[in-house]
Amino acid sequence: MRILRVSSNKGGVGKSVIAINIAIDLENKGFNVLLIDADITNSSIATYLGLANVKHTFLDILKGKRSIDECIMIHDTGLRYVVSSNKISQYTTIVNGKQMHRLKRELLKLKYDYVIFDTAPGYILEDIASLYNMAFIVTEPYTGSYISALRLAKFYDKNNIEHMLIVNKIQNRSYELNIKEIEESYNSYIHKIPYDDNVNRSIQLQRPIIIDKPNSKFSRSISRLSERVIKMSD
Numbered sequence: 001m002r003i004l005r006v007s008s009n010k011g012g013v014g015k016s017v018i019a020i021n022i023a024i025d026l027e028n029k030g031f032n033v034l035l036i037d038a039d040i041t042n043s044s045i046a047t048y049l050g051l052a053n054v055k056h057t058f059l060d061i062l063k064g065k066r067s068i069d070e071c072i073m074i075h076d077t078g079l080r081y082v083v084s085s086n087k088i089s090q091y092t093t094i095v096n097g098k099q100m101h102r103l104k105r106e107l108l109k110l111k112y113d114y115v116i117f118d119t120a121p122g123y124i125l126e127d128i129a130s131l132y133n134m135a136f137i138v139t140e141p142y143t144g145s146y147i148s149a150l151r152l153a154k155f156y157d158k159n160n161i162e163h164m165l166i167v168n169k170i171q172n173r174s175y176e177l178n179i180k181e182i183e184e185s186y187n188s189y190i191h192k193i194p195y196d197d198n199v200n201r202s203i204q205l206q207r208p209i210i211i212d213k214p215n216s217k218f219s220r221s222i223s224r225l226s227e228r229v230i231k232m233s234d
């Protein structure tokens, strides 16, 4: 089992969209995948997949109130996923290492090939970091976003977590950072995802773009990314 953290140091860069679509793509490529929305402060997966009535959440698992199986939902696409908090009172909950390590022990019993965590922007406790095998660091092609991404890369290096940079929403405008500049300062794998309005359209329709528009620029890029993840897992 590989546990992947989809992360960033800034919000709104595309973590949730990437997490949902790569989870579906890996599932379609024959792997057993579980997607977990661990962004308690600003959960998106239920919204993006169009779910109104959420009963059990990620926090119920962490608090030991429910088993993982009781919280797993199955989407029309076959995707298995766990949604995040649905009450304002939960938004400021602080997750501790003990809870996450217990969750990992439970996950190991379920035999998934990939468990993908969609997360809130920023760092995590080092104790929690050790749960992850690899991390995506998602950034937009702008200096502010990228400088923050580099800080997160240092954090992963310190904690021995393999990471790759995902430069999302590329439009090739003159004021964007170009990939050569990024390559000079980031020394691991870099994956590029173009800006694609079909992403916004699919969110509006509540249909994952990888299903709705499999040949869109975004979907093709996600498919290449999942192939890369599979290779990294060998």
Ligand SMILES: Nc1ncnc2c1ncn2[C@@H]1O[C@H](COP(=O)(O)OP(=O)(O)O)[C@@H](O)[C@H]1O
Binding pocket: 008, 010, 011, 012, 013, 014, 015, 016, 017, 018, 044, 168, 169, 170, 193, 194, 195, 196, 197, 199, 200, 203, 218
């Ligand atoms: N490649 C892309 N092209 C166009 N819009 C995108 C792309 N990636 C993400 N978006 C848009 O950016 C917004 C933020 O995406 P989201 O996945 O919620 O970010 P995060 O989880 O990092 O906060 C959404 O409105 C989404 O439609």
Ligand SMILES: [Mg+2]
Binding pocket: 015, 016, 017, 039, 042, 043, 044, 118, 119
């Ligand atoms: Mg998100």
